[in-house]
Every structure is written in C-alpha cells, then in structure tokens.
Amino acid sequence: MSPTVPHVIELELADSFYPGPGDFAIHKVETPVDVSRVLHDNIRSLRMESPIDLRTPESLPALAVIRDATGRGLACDWHLTGADDVAELSYLYPPNRIDGETEDPRLGAWRTGFHIGLLLYRRGPGFVQVRDRREGHLTVYTLYEPAFLKVVELAASPVPVSRLDAAAASELLAANLVLKVADDLLWLPHRIHRWPLPPMAV
Numbered sequence: 001m002s003p004t005v006p007h008v009i010e011l012e013l014a015d016s017f018y019p020g021p022g023d024f025a026i027h028k029v030e031t032p033v034d035v036s037r038v039l040h041d042n043i044r045s046l047r048m049e050s051p052i053d054l055r056t057p058e059s060l061p062a063l064a065v066i067r068d069a070t071g072r073g074l075a076c077d078w079h080l081t082g083a084d085d086v087a088e089l090s091y092l093y094p095p096n097r098i099d100g101e102t103e104d105p106r107l108g109a110w111r112t113g114f115h116i117g118l119l120l121y122r123r124g125p126g127f128v129q130v131r132d133r134r135e136g137h138l139t140v141y142t143l144y145e146p147a148f149l150k151v152v153e154l155a156a157s158p159v160p161v162s163r164l165d166a167a168a169a170s171e172l173l174a175a176n177l178v179l180k181v182a183d184d185l186l187w188l189p190h191r192i193h194r195w196p197l198p199p200m201a202v
Contacts, residue, residue, distance in 0.1 A: 047077035052095075055082035057184040060158035064186060066092050071190030073116060086110065088176045088188070090134055091118035121152075121189040128152050130177060130189050141175065148172070155187040 046069055052059045062078075069076050076093040079100075083089060086098065086106045094111045098104040121130045127144040143149060147165035151172055154163060160183055161169055169185060172178045179186045 043074060045075040045077065048079065051079040051081045051097075053082045054080070054084075054179075054181055057158060057181045060179075060181055060184055060186045063179075064157060067188065067190045069093065070116070071120065071193060087134065088179070090114065091120075091188075091190070117192070119189045120192040122192050132175075132177075132189075134176075141177065151178070151185075152187055155185045158184045158186050161185050 046065070048062060048066075052062045052066070054063070066076050066078055070091070070093045074093070076095075078093075078095045079097040080086070080089070080095040081099050083098070090110050090113060094107065094114050096102065098107050101107070117131075118133045119130070121128055127142055128149060130141040130143070132139045132141070143152065145168070147168040148171075151164050151168050155178055161180065162183070164185065169178065173180055173185075177188055179188055
C-alpha cells in the first residue's frame with residue numbers, strides 16, 4: 001500500500017445531545033479516524049480540509065472516512081477530484097464540489113438521487129450481503145466464499161491488490177464493489193447500522 005498522507009478533518013462536536021446555538025465546538029483530527037468513536041463523541045458533521053483526489057491512492061483512507069461517515073448518517077463537507085466515474089460513488093454523502101466546480105451537472109444529479117442505503121452491506125454467519133441501488137434498481141450480492149470474505153475484511157482500509165485473491169478482487173471490481181487506484185483497492189459499501197427506511201425500500 002502507498003504511504004498514507006493524512007487528511008486533516010474538522011469535526012463539529014455537539015456539547016449536548018440536543019444542542020442549541022453556541023453548543024458546538026470544532027475539533028481537528030487526521031485520517032485515518034475511527035468514525036464509530038467520533039459518532040459516540042456527538043459528532044454531527046465533518047469537513048475535509050483538502051480535496052480527495054482519486055488519481056492518487058494516498059486519498060483512499062480519506063474516502064474510507066466519507067464512506068463510514070455516510071453509513072453513520074453524518075453530514076460531510078468534502079471536495080472530490082480526479083474521479084473517472086462519479087456514479088459508482090453516488091451512494092456517498094454528496095461532495096460540495098467536483099473538480100473544483102460547485103455547479104457541475106454530475107453534482108446536481110448526485111444530490112438529487114442521494115439517500116442513505118444506496119450501497120450497503122450486512123454481515124451474517126459466514127456471509128456478507130451487499131444491497132446495491134446505485135443504478136435505480138436493487139441488485140443483491142451474497143458473498144460466502146472465503147476468498148471474497150477476505151477481500152471484504154482486508155479492503156475495508158486500502159490494501160495492495162497483491163495481498164488479495166486475484167479472481168475474487170477482479171469479480172468485485174467488475175461489480176463496482178471495490179475501487180482500484182494505482183495498486184490499492186478499497187471496499188466501497190458502507191456497513192448498515194440501522195435500517196434508515198423500511199427494509200423493502202433499502
């Protein structure tokens with residue numbers, strides 16, 4: 001895996017569970033950050049100070065933070081650049097800019113179509129089920145072979161492709177369930193923590 005260049009993240013921290021005006025403080029951390037931990041710290045939103053550039057694998061840890069934050073329902077202020085296909089990322093909380101533009105047509109479509117649960121996974125005993133609605137219809141993948149489960153485990157954080165089973169990684173890449181940048185791979189679906197909609201809608 002390429003050396004990680006930390007992204008500085010501003011976290012908006014509520015001083016109480018039902019905050020009012022003036023009850024927020026800003027804290028700064030660097031990637032990687034445990035989103036489950038910061039959520040329990042009453043984080044309401046996060047902001048990336050620098051763009052996530054998908055031409056470089058060094059940005060993948062920051063993208064993993066956006067993935068996990070989206071799954072937790074956190075508002076994210078971030079800037080995407082260098083993406084070949086933004087449609088595969090449309091399940092993430094929409095960025096405020098794409099390639100420096102706030103009026104990019106792709107951004108408008110992203111905002112219009114976004115809701116929590118467009119690409120999620122859940123674990124069962126010996127399997128992982130992925131539910132993908134990025135293309136407007138539901139596609140379900142059930143992964144149970146050890147090679148696929150190992151990819152899910154290892155690629156939760158950016159991992160060199162060389163550490164993964166080549167056939168399993170190739171199939172998941174063809175299904176747009178992993179993102180490959182240079183020689184690194186990242187698992188895309190976020191884990192579901194609670195059903196945001198009735199189960200049949202997700």
